Amino acid sequence: MKKRFWAGLLLAQFLLFFVFSKSVWMISFFESLFEIQKKTHQLLFSWIPFSVGDVLYVILGIFILYTIIKLFKKKERNRAIIKFLFVINVLYFCYQVFWGMLYFQPPILYKLSSQKEPDINKAKILALKYLEKCKASRTMVKEDKNGVFIISDLTSLQLEILQRQKTIPGYISSKKVSSVNSFKPSIFKSVMSFTGILGYYNPFTAEAQYNPQPPATTIPFTSAHESSHQLGFAREQEANFIGYLIGINSTNSDLRYSTEYFTLKSLLRFIIEEDPSFVKSVQKNYSEGMKRDRAFEKSFILKHQSWLDDFFGFTNNLFLKSNQQEGSVTYSYFIDLLLNYENNT
Known part of the structure; x- marks a missing residue:
């Protein structure tokens, strides 16, 4: 009876x-509620030096494993299923x-005055613009002993980033900006490096979790x-x-x-199917520093290729599509x- 109740409640939640x-x-209403819970949660957890959310995920993983083990014991199976359904609810x-x-929420695209389809030629012009911007910015950052970009002060x-949130145009976002620093490295960083997940x-x-590796x-x-x-x-x-x-203007x-x-890189991914020769031409014109950064990225990816990358890519793709989004490998939006x-600018 209890199993039916919790299973029925879960179905009722889906429908609701x-x-x-x-x-x-x-x-x-849920947008307003988000502002309240975000402020509350940041006050509760931001000061803790490690990721509380990751600890919760570890506890959840242990609970799921414990439940699976209990399913093999006939006397405890019903109780384990009830507990599992309760937690899932x-x-x-x-x-x-x-x-x-x-x-x-209404898509941001609706807030922009012009809502035209992506144009390859405009994307090419923009790619050349950002190539030059990258070249200029690359000369202003620090390098390690191998000439690869490193962050000077995390x-x-x-x-x-928190300060720059205040500069987002009002017609795009009226969300409340927080000054609370709640960026934390994930405790799953080693696994993340083999999945392609950056944060x-x-x-x-x-x-806000990020992979420092x-x-x-x-x-x-x-x-x-x-x-x-977080916004x-x-x-x-x-x-x-x-x-x-x-x-972009930091x-x-x-x-x-x-x-x-x-x-x-996003512009080049968008262009490559239509004009791969253009993409190769742009990459050849990277500055020497950018070429070293690109080579280091490719080396990191090759070292961390595994079945986990394909698995998480597939599951993330399904998750995005189930939440009214394009797939993870689609950059067109x-x-x-x-x-x-x-x-507009």
């Missing part, structure tokens, strides 16, 4: 939040209230991206766009270079936003 996702008023409810409903970089937002603790070119922009989730932008490509707005050279480099924003 599906109905909520169709209501503009309810989505607005609580987690699903908290996830949807804290975060899940934000995926149904704490200053994180504080700069993630923990909706249960409002912590990949090349430094990825870390500043990844941090800006995760801070966009309340759930869709991945919209978080990329908000991260772009945060970093006075911090590390953040600006990482943002420009990400933007250039970010390019949509970028090109339309460029038309």
